[in-house]
Amino acid sequence: MSRSDLTRLTMAAARDGLARKDFTAVELAEAHVAAMEAARQLNAFVTETPELAVDRARAADARLAKGEGGAMEGLPIAMKDLFCTEGVRTTASSHILENFIPPYESTVSANLKKAGAVMLGKTSLDEFAMGSSNMTSHFGPVENPWKRKSDPKAKLVPGGSSGGSAAAVAARLALGATGTDTGGSIRQPASFCGIVGIKPTYGRCSRWGIIAFASSLDQAGPMARTVRDVSIMLGAMAGHDPKDSTSAPVAVPNFEAALTGDIRGLKVGVPKEYRPDGLSSEVETLWNDGIAMLKDAGATPVEISLPHTKYALPTYYIVAPAECSSNLARYDGVRYGLRVEGKTLDEMYAKTRAAGFGKEVRRRILVGTYVLSAGYYDAYYAKAQKVRRLIADDFAKAFQSVDVILTPTAPSAAFAIGETDDNPVTMWLNDVFTIPTSLAGLPGLSLPTGLSTDGLPLGLQLIGRPFDEETVLKVAEVMEKAAGFTAVP
Amino acid sequence: MSLDKNRVRTIANLARLEVRDDELDHLAGELSNIIHFVEQLAEVNTDGVAPMTSVANMELPRRVDEVTDGGCQDKILANAPEQQDGFFLVPKVVE
Numbered sequence: 001m002s003r004s005d006l007t008r009l010t011m012a013a014a015r016d017g018l019a020r021k022d023f024t025a026v027e028l029a030e031a032h033v034a035a036m037e038a039a040r041q042l043n044a045f046v047t048e049t050p051e052l053a054v055d056r057a058r059a060a061d062a063r064l065a066k067g068e069g070g071a072m073e074g075l076p077i078a079m080k081d082l083f084c085t086e087g088v089r090t091t092a093s094s095h096i097l098e099n100f101i102p103p104y105e106s107t108v109s110a111n112l113k114k115a116g117a118v119m120l121g122k123t124s125l126d127e128f129a130m131g132s133s134n135m136t137s138h139f140g141p142v143e144n145p146w147k148r149k150s151d152p153k154a155k156l157v158p159g160g161s162s163g164g165s166a167a168a169v170a171a172r173l174a175l176g177a178t179g180t181d182t183g184g185s186i187r188q189p190a191s192f193c194g195i196v197g198i199k200p201t202y203g204r205c206s207r208w209g210i211i212a213f214a215s216s217l218d219q220a221g222p223m224a225r226t227v228r229d230v231s232i233m234l235g236a237m238a239g240h241d242p243k244d245s246t247s248a249p250v251a252v253p254n255f256e257a258a259l260t261g262d263i264r265g266l267k268v269g270v271p272k273e274y275r276p277d278g279l280s281s282e283v284e285t286l287w288n289d290g291i292a293m294l295k296d297a298g299a300t301p302v303e304i305s306l307p308h309t310k311y312a313l314p315t316y317y318i319v320a321p322a323e324c325s326s327n328l329a330r331y332d333g334v335r336y337g338l339r340v341e342g343k344t345l346d347e348m349y350a351k352t353r354a355a356g357f358g359k360e361v362r363r364r365i366l367v368g369t370y371v372l373s374a375g376y377y378d379a380y381y382a383k384a385q386k387v388r389r390l391i392a393d394d395f396a397k398a399f400q401s402v403d404v405i406l407t408p409t410a411p412s413a414a415f416a417i418g419e420t421d422d423n424p425v426t427m428w429l430n431d432v433f434t435i436p437t438s439l440a441g442l443p444g445l446s447l448p449t450g451l452s453t454d455g456l457p458l459g460l461q462l463i464g465r466p467f468d469e470e471t472v473l474k475v476a477e478v479m480e481k482a483a484g485f486t487a488v489p
Numbered sequence: 490m491s492l493d494k495n496r497v498r499t500i501a502n503l504a505r506l507e508v509r510d511d512e513l514d515h516l517a518g519e520l521s522n523i524i525h526f527v528e529q530l531a532e533v534n535t536d537g538v539a540p541m542t543s544v545a546n547m548e549l550p551r552r553v554d555e556v557t558d559g560g561c562q563d564k565i566l567a568n569a570p571e572q573q574d575g576f577f578l579v580p581k582v583v584e
Contacts, residue, residue, distance in 0.1 A: 348580050352505050
């Protein structure tokens with residue numbers, strides 16, 4: 001097989017090819033390393049680890065030869081640069097961690113390593129995972145491999161915050177990649193780049209060793225090119241971890257076995273509040289087509305109401321900055337990271353943090369500090385926590401009558417770098433359909449089902465009950481077959 | 490409510506973020522815009538609603554209070570900007 005044939009395989013096909021000895025894990029790794037090096041103009045990786053990849057592939061070949069291969073033995077993946085990796089620089093795409101080399105491995109990346117996955121490098125993200133465009137990275141924007149038909153020269157964003165991971169998978173630089181999702185950071189870039197991404201239920205994957213943004217929302221998940229591939233990878237990432245007190249002590253099912261192709265009799269909720277004024281007609285058509293596909297497969301669409309949907313964005317933009325301001329208090333120039341000297345300890349802190357954090361991160365720290373400050377806590381933070389419960393209750397009520405919910409993933413296709421205005425609230429609207437799921441802690445998956453008139457991928461989102469990723473994946477696979485999305489960048 | 494320059498200066502100090510005087514006006518505008526946006530929550534009736542502090546429907550697990558880790562001073566200091574004799578170094582705090 002040629003190198004470009006190897007990089008076009010799905011994870012499942014590569015796994016089968018390795019088992020049949022059609023090629024070796026080293027050949028597979030080398031093909032992806034070459035692709036990664038040839039695609040540097042995308043700026044998808046902050047740190048490439050080609051030697052490590054080939055070493056791990058060699059070890060994978062040895063285990064495969066002995067019949068001891070794990071679930072992802074020899075499969076090359078990219079790692080979002082938010083997962084601490086022992087001995088490999090981990091930056092969160094921030095200046096303040098530019099030279100940080102963790103002496104420990106995150107649980108999720110350790111699980112993947114144990115399953116035999118081969119890490120190619122660390123992918124770029126919005127700084128500290130705060131953004132929807134990957135434009136806030138200290139290492140510069142990442143380019144989406146997709147191009148507009150009308151304007152092929154325009155450089156489009158891959159979405160964010162897991163933009164480097166999404167771009168790498170879409171451009172065939174990796175078979176899959178890890179992402180993290182706080183308000184849409186797996187699903188929105190998956191939609192922008194025409195790939196599949198799932199944010200599992202809060203608690204499904206351990207947060208230990210993932211650089212924290214908003215701890216009550218952060219959750220890791222896989223990004224890949226097919227529903228089967230994200231099922232394989234999620235199985236390898238997930239599992240209870242005593243080192244994360246919010247990690248759920250529940251067994252990890254065989255997600256791949258859930259892909260039965262049979263969704264007859266399932267009820268699919270279609271929330272009426274997800275049709276805001278001004279929703280683009282192509283997104284609306286995509287959504288209606290998705291409903292029709294599920295109906296054809298024997299499922300029943302049911303209109304549902306999630307009445308507090310419009311309050312999800314303001315709730316998120318209190319809760320997430322509040323948790324961010326607390327979590328990022330640790331960057332003080334003392335134990336790790338950047339230090340800028342000052343005459344006093346306080347001056348050193350303030351100068352270090354001003355120099356180390358970018359604009360969006362500083363903005364969120366300030367908002368979070370304000371909503372948590374004395375005299376304002378009840379009006380903002382406590383209020384948001386109450387509305388958050390109402391939003392979660394809306395979903396719980398809906399799931400009494402439906403098995404899964406179908407919505408668009410994002411209100412638009414990928415936009416161009418520099419095309420947005422300066423108002424941060426406009427950028428936040430990208431996550432209007434994904435944030436409610438995050439606030440409720442539910443699993444959400446994005447699947448590409450069509451192209452915009454300008455030739456760009458558009459995704460639909462499936463939302464499930466807590467710890468029922470299996471239904472989400474099963475429905476997604478049926479829709480994947482029906483949509484027949486075969487377009488490539 | 491709108492935030493003025495003094496309020497922004499106070500918040501920045503609480504957050505230990507140095508902000509230049511010539512940035513204050515712009516930041517006050519930006520933060521006020523965000524606060525106006527989130528204030529729409531005031532119209533939601535939340536009487537009798539318990540604040541949601543975690544989405545994980547589980548009790549916080551407990552464990553025995555004992556040492557389970559340690560003996561890795563080198564690793565802990567490995568990323569320190571300044572260290573000496575096994576300690577982190579900071580600017581002098583006590584005169």
